[in-house]
Amino acid sequence: MIRIMPILFVIALFLFVFFFIKNRSGFSTCKKCEGKGYWRGLRGEKTICDICKGEGHIPKK
Numbered sequence: 636m637i638r639i640m641p642i643l644f645v646i647a648l649f650l651f652v653f654f655f656i657k658n659r660s661g662f663s664t665c666k667k668c669e670g671k672g673y674w675r676g677l678r679g680e681k682t683i684c685d686i687c688k689g690e691g692h693i694p695k696k
């Protein structure tokens with residue numbers, strides 16, 4: 636019975652990674668700031684993206 640434990644652990648890890656990737660793919664890269672969350676202004680100032688609010692990605696609709 637003790638041999639089942641590592642297998643269950645691997646399955647749990649696999650499911651965790653699967654749902655993590657699935658969750659990540661629910662977001663698309665912000666086109667305005669190209670995923671950076673901000674852009675540089677004319678004088679080099681950092682402007683936070685107003686579309687994704689600095690996140691760099693937006694939830695898919």
Ligand SMILES: [Zn+2]
Nearest residue numbers: 665668684687
């Ligand atoms: Zn953005």
